[in-house]
Amino acid sequence: MVLVDQNRTHIWKPLLHEVAAGALDAEIDGVDYLAIAHKNGFTFQLGTMIDLDRESKTVYLAPLIDDAQQLVLDKRQLNYSKLIFALGSITNDFGTEGAAQNCIFLDSQKSAQNFHTLLLNEFLKLQDDTTKDTLAISIVGAGATGVELSAELYKTTELLKTYGYTHLHNNRLKVRIIESGPRLLPALPERIANSTKVELEKLGVEIILNTFVTKVEATGLHTKNGDFINSNISVWAAGIKAPEFLQDLDGLETNKINQLVVNQNLITTLDNSIYAIGDCAHCIMPDGSKVPPRAQSAHQMASNVFTNIKNAEQGKELKPYLYVDYGSLVSLST
Helix, strand or coil, rough: CEECCCCCCEECCCHHHHHHHCCCCCCHHHHEEEHHHHHHEEEEECCCCCEECCCCEEEECCCCCCCCCCCCCCCEEEECCCEEEEECCCEEECCCCCCCHHEEECCCCCHHHHHHHHHHHHHHHHHCCCCCCHHHHHEEEECCCHHHHHHHHHHHHHHHHHHHCCCCCCCEEEEEEEECCCCCCCCCHHHHHHHHHHHHHHHCEEEEEECCEEEECCCHHHHHHCCEEEEEEECCCCCEEEEHHHHHCCCCEEECCCCEEEEECECCCCCEEEEEEHHEEEECCCCECCCCHHHHHHHHHHHHHHHHHHHHHHCCCCCCCCCCCCCCCCCCCC
């Protein structure tokens, strides 16, 4: 078995907001793929998939280039009998003007670390200029990432005072969550959303609901109703899509957000040798509902595919996947 990933280490994506705020050190808490591979008996290949030949069952990896732009490994190819896509998702800005250029997307360890560096630089400006009123941070999207990041930022402000940022106080931080829908945490029960709103407002978070962002500039956000929201740092956390290259990958069926369409056994509709799990999979349950892009659904999918690959090898019947919601946990860093 071979695992291919473009990173040497893994940090659980739901924790990226903690990396961004500085509460988690990705270098310490990340999982090293080579070490895990050695411990569990599989092979790890560092690389980025660029193409697929389904007829010859071949995956093509891009050349590996180091930071000095020197070639480490040339273009490679791997053969497979079964191929599993577990690529996760990236941020979907829905084509909003200026979002890609002026917002941070918390898609990766690198982007989270970039946010943290930017945050510390802005705090240094506050430290140097005690007359400056506030640091304004806008978060577009009131899902778990946006909600948890907003709370974590206030905790970070308090902690930094113990590291010499003596002029920092929560009243010098202004965090806003801008959500197009009528409430926070649309995927969770309303009672949880209401309780979360109360706790965030206690911290000082301003929650702006039923508001569409139409354009993002370096200095702030334009809304559909004509308002302008001032922002020193803007984060886009409003939606997801699968990586773009899946759109045209040797004819595999995808949906409008690039997810690979799979059947009840998590097998792609046009190729029985290829599975997809997690955020990159479009899977519909018997009741017509779509499996949500959540960590617990990805975990359940992985277990199901493992069982089905063994069943197929033994000539047994495949087990249809059925998503089970075991509840959710939202951390407000209190």
